[in-house]
Amino acid sequence: MRNTTINSPIKISVVAALSLSISASSVTAQQQQKKFSWGIAKGDSIQIQNSMQSGQSGVTTITANGNSARGRIEVTQGQQNSTLSSLLIQSGTSLQGDGGLLVIGKEKENDSYMIPTITNRGTLNTEQYPVINVEGSNKTIQNFINEGTIKSSNEVAIKVRGTNNTITTFSNSGLIKAKKEALTFYNTTITSFDNKGTIENESDGSGRSIDLYNATITNFTNSGTIKAQKNHAVYLNDSTITNFINDTNGLIDTQSQGNGLNGQNDFKHSNAHQVHAAIRVQAGNGKTSSIQSLENKGTIKGKRAGISLARQAGDSGGKNNINIGTIKNSGTIEAGNAGIYMVGDFMTIQNIINEGTITITNGTNNGDYSAGIVVAAVDKKNPIYADIQNKGTITGGQYGVFIEGGTINNLKNSGTIEGKKDGIAFFNAEGTLHTTITNLEIEQGGIIRGEQNGINISKNNGDKDQTVVGNLTIAQDATVEGINGSGLVLGKDNKNGSSSDKYQLTGKIEVNGTLKGKTAAIINKGELGSNEGGDVLVIGEQGKIEGVVKNESGGTLKGNITNKGTGTLEIDNKGTVGNKTVIKNDGGGSIKILDWKLENQDNGSGNLKTVQFEGNGGNITLEKLTISETNTDITKVAEAIQGSQKAQAVAHTQVKTSDGNGAVTITGDLLRGLVANIDGSKTAAAALNRTLIATATARATFLDTVMGNALNTLSFLHHKDRASSSLGSYKNANLYANATTIRNDLLSQSSSYA
Numbered sequence: 001m002r003n004t005t006i007n008s009p010i011k012i013s014v015v016a017a018l019s020l021s022i023s024a025s026s027v028t029a030q031q032q033q034k035k036f037s038w039g040i041a042k043g044d045s046i047q048i049q050n051s052m053q054s055g056q057s058g059v060t061t062i063t064a065n066g067n068s069a070r071g072r073i074e075v076t077q078g079q080q081n082s083t084l085s086s087l088l089i090q091s092g093t094s095l096q097g098d099g100g101l102l103v104i105g106k107e108k109e110n111d112s113y114m115i116p117t118i119t120n121r122g123t124l125n126t127e128q129y130p131v132i133n134v135e136g137s138n139k140t141i142q143n144f145i146n147e148g149t150i151k152s153s154n155e156v157a158i159k160v161r162g163t164n165n166t167i168t169t170f171s172n173s174g175l176i177k178a179k180k181e182a183l184t185f186y187n188t189t190i191t192s193f194d195n196k197g198t199i200e201n202e203s204d205g206s207g208r209s210i211d212l213y214n215a216t217i218t219n220f221t222n223s224g225t226i227k228a229q230k231n232h233a234v235y236l237n238d239s240t241i242t243n244f245i246n247d248t249n250g251l252i253d254t255q256s257q258g259n260g261l262n263g264q265n266d267f268k269h270s271n272a273h274q275v276h277a278a279i280r281v282q283a284g285n286g287k288t289s290s291i292q293s294l295e296n297k298g299t300i301k302g303k304r305a306g307i308s309l310a311r312q313a314g315d316s317g318g319k320n321n322i323n324i325g326t327i328k329n330s331g332t333i334e335a336g337n338a339g340i341y342m343v344g345d346f347m348t349i350q351n352i353i354n355e356g357t358i359t360i361t362n363g364t365n366n367g368d369y370s371a372g373i374v375v376a377a378v379d380k381k382n383p384i385y386a387d388i389q390n391k392g393t394i395t396g397g398q399y400g401v402f403i404e405g406g407t408i409n410n411l412k413n414s415g416t417i418e419g420k421k422d423g424i425a426f427f428n429a430e431g432t433l434h435t436t437i438t439n440l441e442i443e444q445g446g447i448i449r450g451e452q453n454g455i456n457i458s459k460n461n462g463d464k465d466q467t468v469v470g471n472l473t474i475a476q477d478a479t480v481e482g483i484n485g486s487g488l489v490l491g492k493d494n495k496n497g498s499s500s501d502k503y504q505l506t507g508k509i510e511v512n513g514t515l516k517g518k519t520a521a522i523i524n525k526g527e528l529g530s531n532e533g534g535d536v537l538v539i540g541e542q543g544k545i546e547g548v549v550k551n552e553s554g555g556t557l558k559g560n561i562t563n564k565g566t567g568t569l570e571i572d573n574k575g576t577v578g579n580k581t582v583i584k585n586d587g588g589g590s591i592k593i594l595d596w597k598l599e600n601q602d603n604g605s606g607n608l609k610t611v612q613f614e615g616n617g618g619n620i621t622l623e624k625l626t627i628s629e630t631n632t633d634i635t636k637v638a639e640a641i642q643g644s645q646k647a648q649a650v651a652h653t654q655v656k657t658s659d660g661n662g663a664v665t666i667t668g669d670l671l672r673g674l675v676a677n678i679d680g681s682k683t684a685a686a687a688l689n690r691t692l693i694a695t696a697t698a699r700a701t702f703l704d705t706v707m708g709n710a711l712n713t714l715s716f717l718h719h720k721d722r723a724s725s726s727l728g729s730y731k732n733a734n735l736y737a738n739a740t741t742i743r744n745d746l747l748s749q750s751s752s753y754a
Contacts, residue, residue: 006121008553012066029557031326034487036058037074037075038073038084038085038087039071039076040061040071040074041071041072041073047063047064049061049063049627057084057431058086059085059086059087059088059117060085060086060088061090062087062090062093063093064122065360068094068095068190069093070096071095071096071098071100071101072097072098072099072100072102072103073087073101073102073103073138074102074104075103075104075105082114083112083114083115083116084113084116085116086116086117086119087102087119088119088121089119090121091121092122093123094123095123095124096126097124097127098391099128100126100129100130100132101124101131101132102118102124102130102131102133103133104133105134105137105162106135106140107135107162108136109135109136109190110136110137111136111138112137112138114140114142115139115681116143117142117143117144117145118141118143118144118145118163119143119145119146119147120146120147120150120174121147122148123148124148124149124150124485125151125153126152126153126732128154129152130156130157131150131151131152131157131158132150132158132159134162135164136187137162137164137165137518138163138165138296139165139166140166142167142168143168143169143171144167144169144171145171145172146171146174146197147174148371149175149177150176150177151175151176151178152177152180153619155178155179155417156182156183156184156207157181158179158184158384159181160188161184161185161186162187163187165188165189166188166189167188167189167190167191168190168191169194171194172194172196172197172199172224173224173250174197174198174243175200176197176199176200177198178201179201179204180201180309181207181208181209181210182201182210183210184207184211185212185213185215186213186214187215189215189217189436190215190218191218191219191674192218192221193217194219194221194223195222195226195250196223196224197225198224198225198227199224199225199226200225200227200228200229201227201228201229201231202229202559203229206231207230207645208232208233208234209226209228209232209233209234210234210264211234211235212234212235212236212237212239212241213238213239213740214237214239215236215239216239216241217239217240217242217244218243219242219243219245219294220243220245221247222242222247222252223247223250223298224251225250225251226253227251227254227255228253228256228276229255229280230255230256230276231253231254231256232276232277232278232279232308233253233254233277233279234278236291237282237283237606237706238283238519239289240290241290241291241292241294242292242293243293243295244293246299246300246331247297247298248297248298250296250298250299251298251299251300251301252301252682253299253300253301253302254277254278254302254390255303256304257303257304258275258276260746275304275337276304276305276308277302277305277306277307277308277341278300278301278302278335279294279306279308280308280309280310280414280591281307281308281322282311282322283321284311284321285321286321287321289321289323289734290322290323290324291324292324292325292326293325293326293328294307294326295327295328295329296328296329296332296356297330298329298331299331299333299334300329300332300335300666301333301334302335303335303491304335304336304337305335305337305339305341306334306335306338306339306340306358307333307341308338308342309341309343309344309349309584310342310343310344310381311346311347317655321347322346322347322348322349322351323347323348323695324347324348324350325350325351326350326351326352327340327352327353328351328353328355329353329354329355329356329392330356331357332356332358332359333357333359334358334359334361335361335369336360336361337362337368337371337672338360338370338373338374338397339359339371339373340354340373340376341354341374342374342383342385343376343377344383345377345383346385347383348384348386349383349384349386350386350387350747351386352373352375352387352388353391354373354383354389354391354392354394354415354585355392355415357394358372358393358394358395359372359393359395360395361396369399370396370397370398370399371398371401371419372394372400373390373394373402373415374402375403375404375408376404376406377404377405377433377434377435378519381477383404383406385407385408386407386408386410387408387409387410387412388410388411389409389410389414390412390413390415390417391414391415392415393419395418398418398422398623399420399423399424399450400419401423401424401425402425403427403437404427405433405434405435406436407435408435408436409437409439410438410441411424411437411441412439412441413443413448414442414444415442415445415446415618416449417446417449418447418448418450419451421456422452422454422456423448423450423454423455424440424448424450424456424479427451427455429520434466434467435467436467436468437469438469438470438471439470439473440469440471440472440477441476442475442480442513444475445477445478446475446478446479446480447481448479448480448481449479449483450481450483450485452483452484452485453482453487453489454481454482454515455480455488455489456489456525457488457490457503457526458489458491458492458525466501467501467503467504468502468504468505468506469504469506470505471505471507471508471509471510472505472508473509473512474511474543475512475513476512476513476540476543477513477544479515480516480517481516481517482516483517484519485518486517486518486519486520486521486547487515487517487520487521488515488517488521488523489521489523489525490504490505490522490524490525490528490555491524491526491527491555492528493524502527503525503526503527504526504527504528504530505529506527506529506530506531507531508529508536508559509522509528509537510540510543510724511538511540511544511545512539512542513543515547517546518547519547520550521545521546521549522537522547522548522549523549523550523552524549524556524575525554525555525575526556527558528551528555528557528558528559529554529557529559529578530557530558530559531752532579532580533560535561535562536557536558537549537560537561537562537694538561538562539562539563539564539565539587540564540565541565541571543565543621544566544567545567545570546567547570548570548571548572548594549571549572550575551572551573551576552574552575553575554575556575556576557573557576557581559578559581560583561583561584561591561623562584562585562586562641563582563585563589563590563615563617564586564617565587565588565589566587566590567587568590568591568592569589569591569592570592570593571591571592571593571594571596572594572595573593573595573597574595575597576597576599577611579601580612581610581612582612583613583614584613585614585617585618586616586617588617590618590619590620591618591619591620591621592622592623593620593621593622593623593624594624595624595625596611596622596624596626597628598627598628598637598640598672599628599632600623600632605607606633607636607639608636608637608640609640611640611641611643612643612646613640613642613643613645614643615644615646615647619648619734620648620649621649621651622649624654624655624656624660625653625656626655626656627655627656628658629657629658657684
């Protein structure tokens with residue numbers, strides 16, 4: 001091969017181009033040796049001009065006769081570890097590739113050389129091959145700059161593959177477009193990637209805009225447009241990006257939903273690999289993908305998902321395969337089903353922060369669910385989503401935040417999270433999952449609102465699932481609201497006992513803002529509280545609960561309840577409570593207990609569970625006391641009501657038994673007395689009488705103990721219409737009926753049932 005120094009334009013014909021390579025390398029007097037050089041193959045007339053200085057590699061400039069030519073530019077053979085000249089394709093030059101247009105290296109070739117700069121200011125086109133193709137190993141391009149157009153109508157626009165290939169700076173301010181991938185980087189290291197132009201697919205293209213496999217990028221910045229028609233816009237597999245920024249004017253967009261769209265099963269976590277996204281991070285089967293920081297300041301749009309982190313199809317797991325330091329949105333994420341969609345078993349995301357807007361546009365699509373943020377596991381592998389924080393706005397989906405397995409240290413909201421069903425929902429679509437959140441905190445000014453429920457910890461389609469929330473805190477001026485349902489739902493019905501799912505809020509609920517719902521403020525069918533003697537519900541001085549706090553049948557409430565606010569706290573307990581519950585009113589408001597179920601302690605002592613009324617604030621009233629006949633020693637009822645406010649609390653308390661066989665039921669109130677209702681068809685008269693005597697004596701003794709300071713003895717039941725009319729002048733808290741009266745009255749009536 002002949003080395004030449006070119007100082008003036010040279011025209012190379014088609015025939016000559018087949019046999020002649022032109023070196024643009026600098027050759028000094030002290031360094032007369034072969035080097036890799038640029039050459040022309042299969043070309044029409046193309047002009048090449050080299051401008052160089054002594055001891056430097058110079059610049060090879062490419063232009064075309066008539067501004068248009070067809071051919072291929074290649075790197076010819078030369079000495080290892082040498083430096084080529086820079087390559088400049090001049091503005092106004094239009095080149096049509098023949099078997100590719102710019103070819104650097106060959107497959108399985110290990111020749112090592114460095115190219116200072118490749119600059120394109122013209123228009124480069126190919127049909128069947130990549131426009132720019134870098135292959136083999138050990139190639140270094142210090143700067144790649146596109147200010148023109150690079151386009152492939154049937155293939156990849158730019159492909160870099162092989163091993164140990166490096167690009168120091170990749171910069172695009174022009175157009176890179178292809179039917180398949182616009183950019184493909186395999187086994188490539190890039191220090192700085194900067195797009196200010198457009199990188200996209202053809203309208204009928206099926207490829208990804210940017211495809212990274214086993215690639216490493218230190219800084220990835222987009223302030224232009226990256227757009228895919230039928231696939232992911234940016235795709236990482238077994239790749240690493242240290243800092244990924246979609247800048248203020250940047251747009252990353254995909255118009256594709258994904259494959260397998262056959263109804264409502266498509267968006268399940270087992271199909272996560274089929275969901276297309278504007279930015280997709282994927283790994284599996286021992287491979288790892290990671291992003292230290294992913295920040296969106298511009299716009300991310302996805303027909304189905306904005307940002308997606310998901311396992312690879314058929315992943316066998318074994319270690320963390322996706323590691324993310326921080327995902328931060330201060331711009332706009334707009335998506336059909338999920339703004340940020342994170343589904344996998346072996347992944348760790350340290351921080352998810354939304355300071356901008358996440359908007360869901362479809363609400364539902366093909367029967368699938370939709371949410372601003374989705375975090376999920378696949379099957380018991382417990383991915384870690386350390387901290388999730390919303391300071392912006394999340395709206396438009398069925399759910400604001402949708403949680404389906406995994407470990408979350410802190411979920412904090414000081415912005416707005418809204419859902420057409422629930423604001424925050426916990427769900428299991430399939431499999432066996434464990435979900436753990438240490439702290440769920442709605443900070444000052446934060447809003448969580450659902451058209452059904454504010455926070456719903458009850459949704460599942462599986463079995464043996466476990467959802468555990470440590471503490472729920474609602475700060476001053478914060479709101480959790482269920483517009484047509486409940487502010488908070490914990491657990492679901494398990495009437496037949498077939499489900500072994502667990503729903504637990506193990507710490508306490510502290511309300512310094514507002515918790516409200518149309519049906520109830522809180523519905524508990526799971527396990528609320530776990531600390532006997534500790535607090536389970538505290539309403540602060542500025543806090544209020546609008547709606548009833550319901551502990552439903554099947555639910556467990558363990559801990560103390562305190563109201564320091566000025567509003568009314570309503571409690572309806574039909575479930576199970578701890579062995580001792582303290583209800584305390586220290587504010588200017590009131591506590592109204594609509595119903596309280598009383599039963600034996602669960603420690604086998606035979607004693608009743610106690611409820612203790614305390615406080616220095618407003619009223620506490622117990623409107624109804626329900627006693628379980630099947631699990632209560634009614635002779636100890638008097639011992640169950642305790643505290644300095646007990647007399648006030650039970651002044652108007654109605655008493656009713658439940659769960660019995662119907663032979664004897666007790667109704668009445670703790671002021672006027674109790675009524676024994678006897679069904680003689682269900683038991684013998686003697687047994688009834690013994691039951692009546694014991695029951696009446698126990699009830700009356702309870703009244704004597706609780707009410708104290710007797711002023712009058714009442715003869716009631718069938719004698720009640722002869723009671724003194726002067727009783728109205730006494731305080732309710734001082735009226736009671738003693739044991740003898742109740743017993744005698746019951747005995748005299750019992751003959752009519754025998």
